């Protein structure tokens with residue numbers, strides 16, 4: 001009867017252990033303080049049962065990218081003590097639900113979206129944690145602010161009352177080459193350091209996914225967003 005569930009649990013536990021071991025090995029290798037890289041499990045397209053299995057391994061930070069798909073999962077797991085991260089592209093007509101339901105938003109790249117989130121964040125919740133997405137590869141098809149426009153946007157977002165600007169996020173151009181991966185992550189780290197020199201007190205570098213988390217940790221990632229390596233390949237284009 002329980003074979004399916006038990007299988008999912010065993011599988012999930014093994015995959016989560018493997019990714020946590022990769023993170024720990026990278027922390028050690030690149031002289032990062034052990035335990036300072038947060039793992040966000042990106043559970044987009046995954047059913048509630050998979051998330052529940054991940055919870056039994058101790059995982060509490062989860063990322064979702066598609067609001068319509070996410071909301072029923074958030075409702076089903078409302079009592080599980082999860083910190084939900086919105087990792088998708090955020091359109092203006094989705095900000096209300098995100099402001100009510102998530103603890104973090106990783107993809108801020110326009111002031112208008114940030115202003116809406118701040119205005120819509122309910123008073124009984126803590127300020128919404130946000131990261132500004134930077135298009136380090138300057139890819140025209142990708143979301144993210146151009147590096148040159150980052151300082152102005154960061155100052156404006158940091159001034160919004162119901163948001164807490166925590167740091168920067170990037171989705172770099174896909175590459176199998178470690179040096180290339182590092183170069184993009186280094187650009188984000190340098191932008192982060194420059195903002196902190198200007199007094200912004202950022203503490204989060206959200207960078208690194210299944211394919212490149214080691215390069216990200218080498219360059220100072222404090223939070224990696226991992227999907228495929230934890231849950232397997234996603235069905236369909238995502």
Ligand SMILES: *Cc1c(COP(=O)(O)O)cnc(C)c1O
Nearest residue numbers: 042065087209210225226227228
């Ligand atoms: C899907 C997604 C991830 C996870 O990517 P994997 O390659 O599956 O680890 C991370 N960050 C964002 C913004 C995503 O959309």
